Amino acid sequence: MSRRLLVLDDDSGLLTLLRTYFGGLGWQVEVCADAVAALALVGSDTPFDAVICDLHFTGEHRGEGFEIVSRAREGRPHAAVLLFTGVPGPGVREEALRRGADEVIVKPAPLSRLRDAALRAMKKP
Secondary structure, three states: OOOOEEEEEEEOOHHHHHHHHHEEEEEEEEEEEEEEHHHHHHHOOOOOOOOEEEEOOOOOOOHHHHHHHHHHHOOOOOOOOEEEEEOOOOOHHHHHHOOOOEEEEEEEOOOOHHHHHHHHHHOOO
């Protein structure tokens, strides 16, 4: 059975890279570059085993990723939810974990680190 991954980030190059990497591992990957569409996706009934989400979609440091993490966790209590950010300012990790993220990973990071974090989180009880 194939794992289903949702990747939410405004960087189209990163979306392509993650789709290619995880797709090569046999995962079904859906990507989204828009914060409003991302909120709709995580609020839908579409099943995902893992969600990888950027913190800032607009480039204005608004932290849309926090709300996305909260909604992803509410609708998918057993899915892996990872916050992937290039701006790990003060309190980001704590807020992400409070909202339900399994892990916060700072960009750039090896793709294998994202894979391992998602697999680890999917195995949690």
